[in-house]
Amino acid sequence: MLLIQVTILIFVAVAGTGVVLTREPSSQTVAISFYGLLLALMFFIFQAPDVALSQIVIGAVALPLMIMLALARIRRDREQSERANKREEKKAA
Amino acid sequence: MSGTYLVPLPVVVPLSVAAILAGLNKFFPRRLADIFAMAATFATGAISLELAFLSRVQPIVYWFGGWTPRAGVALGISFAIDPIGASFAALVSLLVLAALIFSLRYFDSVGTLYHVLMLVFLGAMCGFCLTGDLFNLFVFFELMSASAFALCGYKIEEPESLQGSLNFAITNTVGAFLVLTGIALLYGRTGALNMAQIGRSLGTHADGLVITAFVFIMSGFFIKAAVFPFHFWLADAHAVAPTPVCVLFSGVMVELGLYAVIRVYWAIIDGPFASHRPDLRALLLVVGTITALLGGIMCFGQRHIKRLLAFSTVSHMGLMVIGFALLKPEALAGLALYVVGHGLVKGALFIIAGILLHRLGTVDELELHGRAKDMPISSTIFLIAGLGLAGLPPFGTFLGESQVEHSAGALGFGWVSIVFFIAALLTAGAVFRVWAHVYRGWGDVRGAEKSGSKKIHDKRETRKGQPRPFEMHFAAGVLVALAIAVGLIPGLKHEAKTAALLMQDRAAYQARVLDHAWVPVAQANEPHESEMASLARSTAAAVLAFAFGIFAVSRFWPKKSVVSRPVDVLISILRKPHSGHVGDYVAFLTFGVAAFGIVLAVLIVR
Amino acid sequence: MMHFMSFFPYAIAAWLFVMGLYGIVTSRNFVHLIICLAVLQSSTYVVLLSIGYRWGGVPPVFAGPPVGTPAVDPIVQALMLTDIVVEATVVALLLALAVQLHKHTQKLNPDELEALEG
């Protein structure tokens, strides 16, 4: 048990660091989802099933979903402005 | 105890009305929503005031769910109501009411959502003032923040607004986690969340855990209170938030951050810190002084009126921190009165700025030069409010200021008066300068375009038309009148001092909350201080501030001369860190927490 | 091992807080920054969880084991539930602001925004 606890704590620390150091938001979304699952697992190991359940539905599902949707919107903005730029270039040409 | 059934209402009434308005969003005509929201706010204010009166005799302890403590262990959540907390709740309601009146002509209100946000904001601040449970304090802190973030970013079409709100939201969220970490530390030590119980079981020894927990909680709340070096978000948020929201941010929300520190200090931390009070006093006096002077200088250097008023709030927060730093009942009483007086005056000033924006579509001092000559009512209220900001008798600000100065003098910190004087000179001076420029058209602003801070483009927040909006002037006028009335109520000073003694009496607080004991309220003895000296001093300060403001628009003001160059350099240096970059702000925040912690550790453990 | 474990979980909490701060300060993208804020918040989960833990304790659910079995602290778990809600809501609000900011400026890098200087 002790060994499992130490392992999961190390995993959480490493994964947390990894999430911060992942600079690309879309891969970071995957990372935070994984991190959320690890946290849920940790809560479970440390005898907090109620919290683990919340963490799975929020941290591993709802939160990454919101981030994904926000990123999709941002990507759309980019595409749109790029298209607008191209159109202007065409006009200029 | 009489009136106990009233206790949950200041929180529950606004939240209920918010839920109704949100649920029936589509079916509520705008005006009906206005009426509902204002009625709920009025009721909340009346109940809070009644609670303030009732708790003068004996503070009211209320256990939600009826979970009274067993053998000194609190099982549930308590509200512990004393006059200072309840009066702040009443002040909150009053300013929300003023903001709602101002926003009667607010455009684009997105159904009733604006009202819902305002009401939840109100309920959260009331709960924040009344609670006696540390985690409950955090919950209301977050509730307050969540509604504040949304209100601040209301104008989603302006990039400045979004960036300002992001800076505000990020720094304040980091602050909330600092507070939560501090609470967790205290819980780990004492196994309790009720403030009275933590205070009782914490003992009297200040070790690393206690010091750090206090530093975390204090820093977290100081972020909300915009104390140096945590103040950066404030000007950004104020410059961009809608005017009625500014009224609440500057008038009460920021002050509530300090209120929480005071509550936590006297209920919990004073036990272990009692023998280290001089150390804490030294730290807080320095921090307060820096905040007051920095805020004052930055205030004077602004041309965007809302940003100028925001920095004046920073400066006045510094003065309030000084009031807390003295750790004396008289200073605390003065601080409480000062919060009330300042909140009313600042609310009025923001409303007048909002009227300028409504009428002329900008709040840039130089652009507005001479354009408001035909607005005599605004002009008069702005001038009077400026005098109130300077602490002219008989404003509530004067009453508070004189008590803080008196208390400081008794402790041998006479120089505090000078800080108050300089802050008044700079902040009120800036307000008078704006008045002279905008409402009088005095001075020459050609060539001044390049000076001053960067311009921020504002868009009109209100529907055009009706050049003299009665209800806006009404709201501002009532606030200013109340600010004067506060200073004239006979015996208020005495009441405030009794309330301050009550707030600082840790043993009695614990007995009331945990043992259900009736402890007689200690009455403050009548002070024997000479009124005349402080009366003369404050009047002189206000007059000098006025003269300073007028001097700043006159042709004798040194522009680009040998005298002003070092000042310009100073201002440009001070302006550097106010970069609008959230990374900078969080770096300063980290620095502040670390510095507070290390300084207190060195002072206490040495 | 036991001795090592008596402090290790706390240290993890402190580490996550510091990493969260580091991410926020160095961030070049507001979405990244918001995720770092979530990491910072997970530090509070770890510290709360560690404080309430008890060696050999069962979860505070007495559907199986009888009342009186040594159990871990239920209070911190209730606090953590609140904490998780706070995380979700704050992230939602911040993301909404970031989405709007990008819509209006096409920028998400705090280094490139200069609207609020001085």
Place this chain on the structure above:
Amino acid sequence: MNRTGRMVFFLISVAGFFAIYLWALRGLSPFGHYPGPYGDVLNKVAVYERHATDVVTAVNFDYRGFDTLGEEFILFISVIGATLLLRRQKSETEDGDQEDESPNRTAPAPSDATRALTLALIGPMVLFGLYIVCHGQLTPGGGFQGGVILATAPLLVYLAGDFESFKKITSHTLVEAAEAAGAGGYLLIGFIGMILGTFYLRNVFALGKTGEVNSSGTIAAISIATGLEVAAGFVLLLYGFLEQTLEIRLGGGKGGGKK
């Protein structure tokens, strides 16, 4: 500050921060030795007093029910706030750019197999969510966790069909009303205690038999109100973001639903 300056300043500061934090943590009792007394007292008495076997739920919805009320309203107001922040302004009623040229915008319609699978998942998902909501006082879970699970059901509809049918089930007005009803329901249950002459949020319902579904009095009722609020709240949140993302693909759509 430039990046390097900020970095150096931050690293120095954060070293101090880390140090005082660690210093504080050393003052805690060693890991695994929870000192009490709050949690221990409740572990002892909660089951007898509240007839709820899950003490965490008893703490959440009864002993510290007022915290949870605040927490519900944090969610409530964030949903309102996000709706407000993601609203569509007048200037972008149809969000411009109708001449969307990129063909890859329209994602491929889900295959029939995927469709059937997702639709088949919805029923169990709803049941599971309801189960979690109703058994909060007995086993891990409760209104909050169950509510989020319930909120995923309409999302599955979206995955199976498209945004339009998602919109149809999640009639904005109705979901908004449901959210407010959940939050208001919590407040109302609190009032019952006051009307009966005791304290706000007093658990005044019959406590029932420990271990049964309709036990623990108001805890179960509050759990259901919370479930409603959370489910509706998360649907609205996801709706807000989805709408921002997908309006183009669906040719505009109706917009934020309000003016």
